[in-house]
Amino acid sequence: MGAPTDTKQRAELRDYLAAERTLLAWIRTGLALMGFGFVVARFGLFLQQMQIAQHASFVQTYGLSPWFGTVLIAAGVAVTLFSGWHHVRLIRAMDRGGSTSPHTTTLAVATSVFLVLVGIGMVIYLISIRRTLSSSSAGNARDNMEALMTPEERGIISVPSHHSVDQTAENLESILREKGVALFAVIDHSGEAEKVGLKMPPTKLVIFGSPKAGTPLMLAAPSIAIDLPLKVLVWQDGQGKVWLSYNSSEYLKDRHGLPQNLLQNIAAVETLVAKAGE
Numbered sequence: 001m002g003a004p005t006d007t008k009q010r011a012e013l014r015d016y017l018a019a020e021r022t023l024l025a026w027i028r029t030g031l032a033l034m035g036f037g038f039v040v041a042r043f044g045l046f047l048q049q050m051q052i053a054q055h056a057s058f059v060q061t062y063g064l065s066p067w068f069g070t071v072l073i074a075a076g077v078a079v080t081l082f083s084g085w086h087h088v089r090l091i092r093a094m095d096r097g098g099s100t101s102p103h104t105t106t107l108a109v110a111t112s113v114f115l116v117l118v119g120i121g122m123v124i125y126l127i128s129i130r131r132t133l134s135s136s137s138a139g140n141a142r143d144n145m146e147a148l149m150t151p152e153e154r155g156i157i158s159v160p161s162h163h164s165v166d167q168t169a170e171n172l173e174s175i176l177r178e179k180g181v182a183l184f185a186v187i188d189h190s191g192e193a194e195k196v197g198l199k200m201p202p203t204k205l206v207i208f209g210s211p212k213a214g215t216p217l218m219l220a221a222p223s224i225a226i227d228l229p230l231k232v233l234v235w236q237d238g239q240g241k242v243w244l245s246y247n248s249s250e251y252l253k254d255r256h257g258l259p260q261n262l263l264q265n266i267a268a269v270e271t272l273v274a275k276a277g278e
Contacts, residue, residue, distance in 0.1 A: 019090050026083030029111065033076030040122070041069025068122060075114055082107060155251025157270075161234070161242040161277035165190075165202035168242055169234045172276035176208050179272070183208050184229050201236040208232075213265040221256040230269050232276075244273045 043065045086107070161168040169186060176183050189203040209229030218225050233245040249267045252258065 015094060016091070019087060019094070023083055023087040026107070027080055030076040030080030030083070033079060034073045035076075037069040037072025037074075037076060039069070040072060041066045043069075068118065072118065075111075075118075079107070079111060155248050155255070156245055157248045158243045158245040159273050159277050161244055163242065163277070165204055165234050165236050165242055168244060168276055169204045169206055171278075172206050172232060172234070172244070172272065175272055175275050176206075181208050181210055181272075182229075201238070202242075203233070203235040206232045206234065213268075217258060217262055217265055220262055221258050224252065224256040224258065227252055227256070230266060232269065232273055242277075244277050246273060 163171065173183055173186070184207045185205075187205040187207070189205060190200045193200045207229050208231075214228050218228065227247060231246065234242065235245065236242050246269055249263055249269070252266060253260070253263055
């Protein structure tokens, strides 16, 4: 009576190689998930640096990017660990010559579903970021354009004076009295600065107006009360030159939507300033 023979046979070499290729493929998948997760985690920081480079007045935080990235990195680690564990079990079963369980697609399906869900979440997140960046970029572009505008383009007209700041302000006051225009105040900015131990070039603000001329303007466009009474700034620049600056009548008309027929009520400031600087 012969000895019983072992009917179990070890798997062939090609089976081991196929199992190894499968493991390497899952390792590549895990590494891709971890690498992509790192990129996503740094994406928020990249957007913040872009805003800083554009000199944005407000830098928004993008707190979801690190969370998306962390989840992807964790998924990559989990895929790598699970594929390694599954490979070890498969190799042991093949070494014993036992029957292996049918190939399972659980890991592949789970990974696919996970990536679909993460992808949907990131699409929604990126759409919300795009809207925020669009509004922020529009605001920054507007600020940059305003910064590049000259004073004349911002509605400020500056006329040179042949006198000192004090003399120019006195000339303007005398002209206003002659014209019967009410002088409400003369604010000596440089004098007030000197009182608190600070220095600045001579600067005075002359505030004047006429209720007869200003009231129809405020009835037609109440917001113009912000810019009334009229103001003329008499100031000295860094080179010692004296200027008279004021808001142009066209600027005030466009800003407040004044009727064209009332523009003459504030246009007289141009003549007053020209005489004061002579």
